[in-house]
Every structure is written in C-alpha cells, then in structure tokens.
Amino acid sequence: MLTDKPAELKTLAGAIASRMRLYQMLGVDFFPGSPASVSALDALLCVRDTLGDCRRCKLCTGRTNIVFGSGNPNATLMFVGEGPGEEEDHQGLPFVGRAGQLLTKMIVAMGVAREDVYIANVVKCRPPNNRPPQPDEIAACRPFLYGQIEAIRPTVICTLGTFATQTLLQTQQVISSLRGIFHPLRGSRHACDILPTYHPAYLLRNPNAKTQVWGDLQKIMLRLQWPSPRGTT
Ligand code: SF4
Numbered sequence: 001m002l003t004d005k006p007a008e009l010k011t012l013a014g015a016i017a018s019r020m021r022l023y024q025m026l027g028v029d030f031f032p033g034s035p036a037s038v039s040a041l042d043a044l045l046c047v048r049d050t051l052g053d054c055r056r057c058k059l060c061t062g063r064t065n066i067v068f069g070s071g072n073p074n075a076t077l078m079f080v081g082e083g084p085g086e087e088e089d090h091q092g093l094p095f096v097g098r099a100g101q102l103l104t105k106m107i108v109a110m111g112v113a114r115e116d117v118y119i120a121n122v123v124k125c126r127p128p129n130n131r132p133p134q135p136d137e138i139a140a141c142r143p144f145l146y147g148q149i150e151a152i153r154p155t156v157i158c159t160l161g162t163f164a165t166q167t168l169l170q171t172q173q174v175i176s177s178l179r180g181i182f183h184p185l186r187g188s189r190h191a192c193d194i195l196p197t198y199h200p201a202y203l204l205r206n207p208n209a210k211t212q213v214w215g216d217l218q219k220i221m222l223r224l225q226w227p228s229p230r231g232t233t
Contacts, residue, residue: 041073043151047144051124057140059083059125059133065092069120069148076224078118078154079103080145080164081199083133089126094119099200103160106200110217111229120148122167138167150190156220157185157192161199168194180216182223195220 048068054060067084070093079095087097095103104114123133123141133141145167149157159165162175169178170186175196182193197216198209221228 040151040153044073044148047147047151050147051144054124054144057123057125057137059123059127059137059141062128063125064089066124067092067094067121067126068124069094069118071114071118072116073118073152075116075118075152076155077112077116077220078120078149078152078157079107079160080157080168081119081121081160082163083121083123084126085130086126094121095200098204102200102203106213106217109214109229110221111226118148118152118154120145122164133163138163142167146188149185149188149192153190154192156182156223157194158217158220159194159196161202165194165196169196180212180219182219193223195223 051066051068054066063084067088071078081095081103084094085097085099088094088100094100103119107114107117122145123137124144125141127133127137157168159168165175165178166172168185168187169183171178175198178196179198180195182195185192185194195216197213198206203210203213218228
C-alpha cells in the first residue's frame with residue numbers, strides 16, 4: 001500500500017545504517033561487487049557480530065577498543081600479528097603505530113596498497129604494557145582469528161613474529177627456525193600457506209633483519225604471481 005512505503009523505507013534505511021556501522025567496526029573500506037565477494041564480507045560480519053562486546057578473557061578489562069582487523073575481505077594475502085599496541089587500542093585499527101607504518105611500507109614495496117590485503121592480530125584487545133598475550137588469552141581469541149581466515153579464505157597468510165606463527169602452525173618452535181619457509185595452516189577447514197617472518201617491531205630494533213624479511217615477502221609475491229615492483233629484480 002502506498003501509505004506503508006515511508007515506513008518500509010525507514011526500516012530499510014535503518015537496516016542499511018546498521019550494516020554500515022558494522023562495516024566501520026570491521027575497518028572495511030572496500031565495497032565489493034560480485035556475489036562471491038559479498039559472501040566473504042557477510043561471513044566476516046558474522047564473525048564480528050559473534051565477537052560482540054567480547055568479555056571472554058581478561059584483556060577486555062584494559063582495552064579502549066576491540067581491534068578486529070581491517071582491509072579487503074577478498075584479499076589473497078593476509079597479515080597476522082600478535083595484538084594491538086597503544087595506538088591501535090586508541091584507534092581501533094590494527095598496525096597503525098610505528099611498527100604499523102613499517103608494515104604499510106612493506107606492503108607498498110610489494111606493489112599493492114594496504115587496502116588490498118587484510119590485517120588482523122591473534123588477540124583483539126591490547127595486553128597491558130604491551131606484554132605478550134598469555135596462553136589463556138590466545139585460546140579465548142583464537143576461534144575469531146580462524147573465523148576471519150575462513151571468511152576471507154586467503155591464498156597466503158604472512159605471520160608476523162612468534163605468537164602469530166606459533167598460533168597458526170600449532171607449534172612451540174621458535175620463529176627463527178620457521179621463518180622464510182611455507183608451512184600449511186593448521187587447525188582450519190581452509191587450506192592455505194603460512195609464510196612466517198619477523199614482526200615489524202623487531203625490525204625497528206634490528207634493521208639488519210630487513211633484508212631477510214624482504215626476501216620472505218618476495219617469496220609470497222612469487223607464490224601469488226604478483227609482478228616484482230620495478231627495480232627489485
Ligand atoms: S582478546 Fe579476544 S577473547 Fe579476549 S576479550 Fe578481547 S576479543 Fe575477547
């Protein structure tokens with residue numbers, strides 16, 4: 001009926017506004033057009049919905065914002081770090097502090113934009129004083145990282161540092177013995193390759209390791225059949 005139209009439009013506008021707020025919480029700034037890509041985004045939204053205002057571990061007490069992740073829900077490459085730092089906690093976005101700026105430079109050096117990949121962490125809330133996440137915190141948050149991976153279905157995941165690498169490879173081996181080699185993702189229904197490398201925060205303290213990390217990123221580019229940026233071959 002004609003008289004119902006304004007009410008219907010109001011309901012529709014409310015639903016769209018609510019969906020847009022969820023997109024903002026996800027850090028999604030990419031709006032896909034194909035049905036397949038919409039389903040990746042919907043799956044990611046479902047994971048974020050399930051996480052809600054999470055209180056599943058003690059890290060909830062000190063956080064300002066949950067840092068869920070950001071980037072392209074259809075990314076072929078995903079980066080996974082350890083957990084949010086002070087700036088990330090403040091902004092609600094992953095890798096936006098000094099280490100994050102270095103990660104952004106690394107991504108650009110690969111010939112793509114930060115918005116082309118997806119970036120997340122093992123734990124979504126900042127550990128106090130930037131201490132490493134504890135086993136119970138990783139166990140509580142890990143299902144949501146796996147949910148993100150299964151929504152995005154990347155071809156390669158680059159794990160940054162010890163905690164992301166040990167979590168996704170389900171091992172206690174140290175990063176130096178795993179770095180620079182492709183390993184199968186463990187514990188997920190989605191099959192993909194993991195390429196561990198050093199965390200950008202480690203590179204800030206040890207700039208000499210940048211050469212090794214660049215070598216690791218080039219292996220990823222080769223696996224994804226990305227062209228080498230000019231001047232790097
Ligand atoms: S770290 Fe993860 S499991 Fe713990 S409160 Fe935050 S979102 Fe929940």
